Amino acid sequence: MKITIEKRANKDGDKQSLRLVYWYGSHTDENGKIKHKRKLEQLDQFFYIDPKTKPEKQHNKETMQLVEAIKAKRLAEAAAGKHGFVDSTKAAASFWRFFDDVMETKNTATGKSNYSVWQGCRIHLKRYHPDENLTFEQLTPEWLDGARHFFENKAKTKSANAISKATASSYFNKLRAVVNAAYAKGIINRNPLAQVKSIKSESTERTYLTIEEVRELVKADCRYDVLKRTFLFSCLTGLRWSDINKLDWSDVSQLDGVQRITFNQQKTKTLQYLDITEQAFKLMGEPENQGRVFQGLKYSSWMNVELLRWCMAAGISKHVTFHSGRHTFAVSLLSRGVDIYTVSKLLGHSEVKTTQIYADIIDAVRKEAMHKIPDIGL
Known part of the structure; x- marks a missing residue:
């Protein structure tokens, strides 16, 4: 922040009133013009414009010393965080550089999934504000509101579809984390998030099958044998379609008599060790030295339709997806x-809180189980 002394002549033209001007940043308006942010403090002091007598000259000298002392005090107060100003050097720091520094702290072996969300947030945030010279001075409540609106209404996926409400909420939370970190480090003196609402994530229904329903699927015929085996394999291992699709026989080994799969998760890029049951191993077919385990598996609308048809044949009316x-x-x-x-x-x-999405489901299962207690005749 910069402070200057400004003199303004009175109507008579013989004296000048004095005031301090606080300069704390600038922004470019919609017309491309630079607009400076400033604040004025009127001082109860004046100068003689053309001092002729010795007392008038002495007055001007003492007044200037006093005003310079006030200016120095205000600069010290601003550096200490008073008046709502920030250090100009800090405020002018690159937002993107700070964002990247925060993001890189999330790039750990156990946090790859979370790191990918940070990367997605940065990509979309850059679409909202492409300017590489974005500084913390520009992070006003209005700017943050604009980012919030962009995530909710304008951000698109690679296939040009709107991102989900949950993704928008997750991205905005990453932005909030960066702003809060900047506030904690004193880069900004007032947190603009206090005036900005968060994006509430809508909880989505997660369709699952009971063990009884899975058993019915085992009995029912499916047009594509590879689809039947891979879906049941997912029910027994929890693997995603992407990980099952790329599973290779070279990823399979045996440890202490138990079949083990060692693979890098497609989504999180983290190494995973998974000991599987004999019935899950049986679904993989005849063991080979190498090559895809589930050959012929292709993701297509036909497979999705056949999955639903297979479920209907098993008496299951739920909207089942591979996930x-x-x-x-x-x-x-x-x-x-x-x-x-x-x-x-x-x-x-990578985080237990991600698994907690199943908490509501488990509560519903327990509630349903309690109501199965038979009538005891009371």
């Missing part, structure tokens, strides 16, 4: 008393 197999695996373990930390590790989640 329902992963949900089935998680709910099956949690409802049988496996702790959430273990389930989180088996699913390959």
